[in-house]
Amino acid sequence: MARIYPLQNVRNIGIMAHIDAGKTTTSERILFFSGKTRKLGEVHEGTAVMDSMAQEQERGITIASAATTVHWLNHYNNVDYRINLIDTPGHVDFTVEVERSLRVLDGAVAVFCAKGGVEPQSETVWHQASKYNVPRIAFVNKMDINGANFHNVVKMMRERLKANAMPIQLPIGKEETFRGIVDVITKKAFFYNDPTGMKIDEGEIPADMIDEVNLAHEELVEFVAGTDDELMEKFFAEGDLSVDEIKKALRKAVIELKVNPVLCGTAYKNKGIQKLLDAVCDYLPSPVDVDHVVGFDVKDHDKKIVRKTDDDEPFCGLAFKIVADPFVGKLCYCRVYSGTLQAGSYVYNSTKGKRERVTKVLQMHAAQREEIPETYAGEIVALVGLKDTTTGDTLCVEKDPIVLESMVFPEPVIKVAIEPKTKAGQEKMTLALIKLAEEDPTFKTYTDQETGQTIIAGMGELHLE
Structure with a gap:
């Protein structure tokens, strides 16, 4: 049986984020728009597909990183891509799972909350990704909530993460007036008038945004021209570059970890997800683009x-x-x-x-x-x-x-003594604990010699629960 998807059309990506930036909702929407789930799963209803353990649905957080395969037809070049999506946990307690999934990814999408911006955990995960040389693009989510500020998030990315954050989209309106996106590369505006997000209307850039869009476009083109001598010459001669040239050079720069393109939208309201999938195919590396x-x-x-x-x-x-x-x-x-x-x-x-x-x-x-x-x-x-x-x-x-190389894991930071309700439960409990320790290397269990209690050790209280 031959391979269905050529290697350069495969993307192995993770979605990394701070706790409530809306990572699982974003993953859910990716599954929905690429046709893998028929009904949208909501995290706070407890029906999200990615959170498939009962505990996760009850708490509304993601524990185990589920790997999911979807396919996506890129709007830009009409190529069919296979995307393997790895959902990584966002709590500090689960650092080991994040590190482990980063090793098997080729690229990542960092999701930030439009209001919270770069939070402490985002910094941790960002630096872990830098350590493993994972190229990434950023998605500013929750553009529809009060206090959403796209430019502030970009500024925080530059200051706190020392990232070369380059907006390739700009939001039209913000908070409850957020209604669309301008593509900085093609200078086209897209409006989401349909609440399900299936239909996107292309239109004129709003008059009050033209200067802002031109400025962002120039900044982007200047950066791109600076990465390649041939483009530099063309830029000096003509003052602009073609969409193809920008995309190609931007892709190369992302893979070389020189830039992080920034996109925006709101996953919960179904805005901006299709463009995010296009960007994953356009800019993130295939298994062939990263080191052997x-x-x-x-x-x-x-x-x-x-x-x-x-x-x-x-x-x-x-x-x-x-x-x-x-x-x-x-x-x-x-x-x-x-x-x-x-x-x-x-x-x-x-x-x-x-x-x-x-x-x-x-x-x-x-x-x-x-x-x-x-x-x-x-x-x-x-x-x-x-x-x-x-x-x-x-x-x-x-x-x-x-x-x-075998992975090196952090030592547990918290220990708790536990005991079963009945004597008969002792064996069951021991077996269950051994099974858990097998799944998660940062979780350890042993019997204290002096007191005879069963001790469990892990990365934090949430982890041990």
């Missing part, structure tokens, strides 16, 4: 091995998340870096030194799943049938073993 993965020789950890992102290379992948699933037992989320993997074949877990059999390969759509016969380099899939594999393990072919 580097691992180590199993016997000699000083010897480096580079695996190209290519279907013809030997298979290697990283198990970045283990989830206990009610239907198939243990699900292992895996980012495939090189080669192909067929369902029913054997893989070698080089971290543990064990051979494992993959019974099924699943493509995950938040809560639904589809079985596929094989997977290719650059994809993110869930594997069924792996017994000994835990988070951060490398899977590869036995005759060509490689260890992708």
